Amino acid sequence: MKTYPIKADLDMYIDPYAAVPQEIIKQNPWHWNPQETNHKDGDSFIYTDASINWFELAEWAVAEANEIRVPQKYWWWDEENEQAMHADESVNHCPIFETCTQWMVQNDYNEHNTRYFKFANHELGAFYEPLRAMFEDKLKDMTMSLFVQPPGQTMPTHVDTFSSYMRKTGEYPDYSKLRRYMTFVSDWDWGHYFHYGNHIMQPWKAGDTWDLVPGIYHGSANCGVTPKITMHWSGKLK
Amino acid sequence: MTKTNVYTYKRYYSDFLDKLGVSLDDHLELNEFEIPINHEAMISWAEENEHRATVKDYKPRPFVSEQSLREAVLTQELGYNKYNTTEINWGIEVQDDAILKDMLGDEAFKIMNLKKDTCLVRLLRYDPGHCIPLHTDSYNGFKDRFGEGKVKRFFVAVSPWDWGHFLQVHDNMIHHWKPGYAVDIPNRVFHVSGNCGILPKYTLTITGFEM
Numbered sequence: 001m002k003t004y005p006i007k008a009d010l011d012m013y014i015d016p017y018a019a020v021p022q023e024i025i026k027q028n029p030w031h032w033n034p035q036e037t038n039h040k041d042g043d044s045f046i047y048t049d050a051s052i053n054w055f056e057l058a059e060w061a062v063a064e065a066n067e068i069r070v071p072q073k074y075w076w077w078d079e080e081n082e083q084a085m086h087a088d089e090s091v092n093h094c095p096i097f098e099t100c101t102q103w104m105v106q107n108d109y110n111e112h113n114t115r116y117f118k119f120a121n122h123e124l125g126a127f128y129e130p131l132r133a134m135f136e137d138k139l140k141d142m143t144m145s146l147f148v149q150p151p152g153q154t155m156p157t158h159v160d161t162f163s164s165y166m167r168k169t170g171e172y173p174d175y176s177k178l179r180r181y182m183t184f185v186s187d188w189d190w191g192h193y194f195h196y197g198n199h200i201m202q203p204w205k206a207g208d209t210w211d212l213v214p215g216i217y218h219g220s221a222n223c224g225v226t227p228k229i230t231m232h233w234s235g236k237l238k
Numbered sequence: 239m240t241k242t243n244v245y246t247y248k249r250y251y252s253d254f255l256d257k258l259g260v261s262l263d264d265h266l267e268l269n270e271f272e273i274p275i276n277h278e279a280m281i282s283w284a285e286e287n288e289h290r291a292t293v294k295d296y297k298p299r300p301f302v303s304e305q306s307l308r309e310a311v312l313t314q315e316l317g318y319n320k321y322n323t324t325e326i327n328w329g330i331e332v333q334d335d336a337i338l339k340d341m342l343g344d345e346a347f348k349i350m351n352l353k354k355d356t357c358l359v360r361l362l363r364y365d366p367g368h369c370i371p372l373h374t375d376s377y378n379g380f381k382d383r384f385g386e387g388k389v390k391r392f393f394v395a396v397s398p399w400d401w402g403h404f405l406q407v408h409d410n411m412i413h414h415w416k417p418g419y420a421v422d423i424p425n426r427v428f429h430v431s432g433n434c435g436i437l438p439k440y441t442l443t444i445t446g447f448e449m
Contacts, residue, residue: 154402
């Protein structure tokens with residue numbers, strides 16, 4: 001072997017289901033079978049939005065990211081304190097923790113392969129109001145985040161546990177009320193990958209908007225040459 | 239995007255693709271088929287012989303073609319490094335290549351229409367969080383050993399598809415494969431493969447002369 005060892009012995013049988021909070025599984029039954037072909041995982045596409053100039057938003061986001069240069073968000077395991085970290089925040093008390101151990105203890109996700117830029121709420125500047133308008137009739141206590149995923153980075157597979165919401169509000173999430181929507185800000189390009197359960201979202205167009213119905217295992221990667229940019233809305237269903 | 243200066247400009251790879259006339263708007267028809275493999279035996283052999291694997295990451299190397307060298311330089315500039323491109327590779331050693339050929343068996347080579355004695359078989363493992371970025375194949379290792387000729391390269395799935403595993407061959411995103419799924423990666427076609435799941439991805443690349 002010529003490079004550094006991987007963190008844990010490889011395991012061909014890590015069960016993602018075991019890491020998902022029981023409330024989510026009970027409220028959102030799902031097939032949990034990667035080989036299942038008879039599924040409805042791709043049925044929650046809503047529409048292609050034309051109310052926003054997505055090209056302009058993408059250009060703005062990339063310019064902001066280039067200004068900052070250092071992605072604000074990344075996942076890493078604090079060996080010394082045995083803590084799953086999202087940038088400088090511990091998520092040991094959050095419902096994403098068990099999934100984090102599958103990522104960063106049983107696997108080798110770290111601060112080098114999970115980095116992304118995040119621009120939230122009023123950081124979106126002139127885009128804040130028109131973006132908020134897209135879902136203000138559907139969501140209350142809404143938060144918005146735009147993610148810029150540079151080439152070489154991944155968002156490891158997971159079920160949305162709304163851990164950021166929990167960190168922000170201090171409340172344990174009520175999964176029966178929380179919802180997330182997502183729009184692709186830039187067109188699909190080389191190496192851009194997004195799987196929603198067993199549905200592979202490719203090729204997408206800027207403005208393609210999805211209802212990320214809860215309880216479905218999903219993840220994304222950018223093994224291409226241009227940034228992958230997505231916009232997310234989270235909140236309680238009205 | 240504003241081109242500020244040569245150091246901050248980021249679209250060099252996109253410009254390179256444009257210069258080559260490579261566009262995702264053009265569709266590539268795939269040649270897909272199946273070969274018989276015992277994937278469990280192959281993975282067990284790999285795990286038992288992990289100490290014999292070559293571990294490498296994607297970076298510029300002096301023995302590849304000029305185009306491959308350029309592709310590697312361009313990806314380094316984009317942020318690819320050992321933390322996201324590490325590959326565990328069996329078959330570079332001659333005896334391992336022979337073992338893998340034996341495990342595949344004659345029928346597989348017949349289906350691929352390849353000369354078995356002049357084939358190179360590589361078993362690759364990409365762990366979660368790792369990928370091979372956008373590239374073309376230069377067949378340098380193969381040509382150094384067997385010389386010039388009409389070279390074919392095939393991707394063969396070994397581990398069953400799992401969430402987060404993918405292969406993109408030009409505009410085709412390939413997923414949900416079963417062990418033994420095979421696809422021709424035509425010469426000079428750009429492709430990329432990655433793993434953002436939680437299980438390792440085992441695949442074969444088989445390179446050889448057409449019969």
